[in-house]
Amino acid sequence: MAKPYGPMRLFADALRRERVNLTERWMKAVFDDAELSESDRLTYEQLSDHVPAILEEICSALEEQDLDQVEPSIERNAKQHGKLRFKQGYRIDELVRELDLLRQMLMGAIVGFAEGHPVFTRRHEERARHFVDEAISFVTFTSIREVMTERDRKIDEYTGRLERANHELMLKQKLVGELYESRMQITRSVVHDLRNFLNVFSMALQMIARAPAKTEAALALANRQAADMKTLVDELVEYSVVLGDTSALAVQAFDLRALFDELVAACQPAIDAKGLRLVHGFDPGLTMVTSNRLKLKQIALNLLTNAAKYTKAGEVEFQMRARGDAHWCLLVSDTGVGIGAADQERVFREFERANQDDVPGAGLGLAIVRELCRVLHGELRFASHEGAGTTFEITFPLHLDHDS
Template sequence: MTDSHISPLSAFAAQLRSQQVDLTERWMKAVFHDAELTESDRLTYEQLADHIPNILDEICAALEQQDLDSVESAMERDARLHGKLRWKQGYRIDELVRELDLFRQMLSGTIVEFSEARPYFTRRHEERARHFIDEAVGFVTLTSIREVVTERDRKIDDYTGRLERANHELTLKQRLVAELYESRMQITRSVVHDLRNFLNVFSMALQLISRAPSKVETALALARRQTTDMKTLVDELVEYSVVLGDSSPLTLERFALRELFDELVISCEAAIEAKGLRLQTAFDSALDEVVSNRLKLKQVALNLLTNAAKYTRAGRIELAMTALENDCWQLRVSDTGVGIGESDRERVFKEFERATHEDIPGAGLGLAIVTELCRVLEGEIRFDSREGEGTVFEITFPMRLEAAGS
């Protein structure tokens, strides 16, 4: 018997509400026993039920109001959440459609059960109820599928982005390998060229001794100079290979910069003055202790000082250490040497680049070594130079270098 104040569809909706738990369990049992739905076997009760009770409640509201538009917003929200969760749970689209179709079939069966026990629920009411249920479940299915497709496309876009980044990194690494190969070939060509020149001069010295015994001293002096130049070349190559091949963690220590400064002056003063040059020094009294790698800092300074002495025929070499703001300090080495032309500024820090117009021994690796050491010591290097007037190198270092991973 029906209440005259309640429409047949509202009475049917009230019946669905009262049986919500039972209907949900019946639907889940049908899902579990369906051979086409394999992913459901891995889900818990709560995971499988998901937003189905909410969607059932919204269908009831649509039946009561005989209007799907009134619940469309809430139904869309729950359908999207359902689709997103099923995507995360590994459902295929056909599995998602299948389980929602089982939900529709169950509700259609409930219509038949309700109408058989209630004569007032006519065929017209059945068709009306079936219409709302089919429309609602169809809307939920379509919205859920769209959400699955959106999630899939987002995942594809993510994978595509990762693949593009990986391809970009691979391209960069391939380019780096190519540049490294060309660099190694340049090393080989440069070393072979220099060694051939040394051997040619040795050969000339031997020929001079055999043809003109009176010029033995001259030939020996020539040979000794070539030996010295060859040793310089080999020493630079060894130093560069050690710097590049050092993969051990950077050893840090606390030490006084003044002690390093005095050690540098003692190390290079005699050689600079032997060339007839003056060594000017300046140490900022505001500098105290630093935390860095003392040997690598010394190596940087010595390479700059040696380079300055090589390319300076007259005048002075300056060594200075100065305190800066932002917890930094500066190493400065300047000279009054040949300078660097505008066209050479781009290549000055590259391997085997040197003033080829000068008769100066070495492999042109001094500034390449400095560059690599500055990278390790977090130093920022800059230089200013005028051809024929001299060069100034300034490197800014942190007062306290932190260990990797700290």
């Protein structure tokens, strides 16, 4: 049942009629207040924001003489008010100050209404003051709490960014450290190989000078050293090109069978020359793939060359197979020296190779394979047992995106 149309409702209606005027007077007071520096930067709409809606809820509370009914609406508008003031750069004391000015404006409205309406007794005036005071206090508390929530959220966000930035910095520092160690390893390895080359080459020249009858043997020794040094330089150049390639990845559709046949033809002579058998097979279900043909060729050649290097007897296996609907795999297996369990963690590092002095090269082949697999989104797996050979299997997407 509706309450009688009494003095409190008369005041609520009067306040509602004066709501626009009260809002404008409040905004003028805020603009004129020297303690509210941030308000000077706001437009009319930005300053008023949710105040007219809050005034309307206060009118409803006065009308019904029940703050609980309008509390959810006041809370919602107060939260928005606090959130906006936080975004607008208000300090908490400035937020409290401007809402206190609103309180003063409403208290003045109560006095003015009481003076012109004798029916609005002191008891009604005190009751109106109570509702206004409770409502503004609730708005102030809710707005401050929202400002604190927004501030905490912002602090958490900044803290998260700092933590991520710190983590990235630590990773970069670690990468720089690893890169430095890698470059030092390159320097040490190249200097070591160059020194050996120069020593042996010098011995060959001395042999020619001191024992002309051994010239042929000396020249053969010098030629072997020159060939080994060429292999080292070629691997270093290849690795530097792979690491230094910052251009966008070029992909194209091509016939995988044609690449397979080309690789078999390229590797067959070297494998035959070592007395090994090349076992190869191509899945007829594979046709066109989209990737970088040259980089795939590099990967396969490095694996096949490595397999031939470290296999003295037996066979090298080369396969290309379909793997589900969206992938295919490249497999290279050998019956060579294999890799011991203790060495399998470091097999893809620069200058790591099987402990055989008679195998030429810098030990960069698998490091190149690892980097190219990363670029082509290849998933590389290998299994090896010392003295029983090694198998490398890489799974690639059938269609590599141009933006990868």
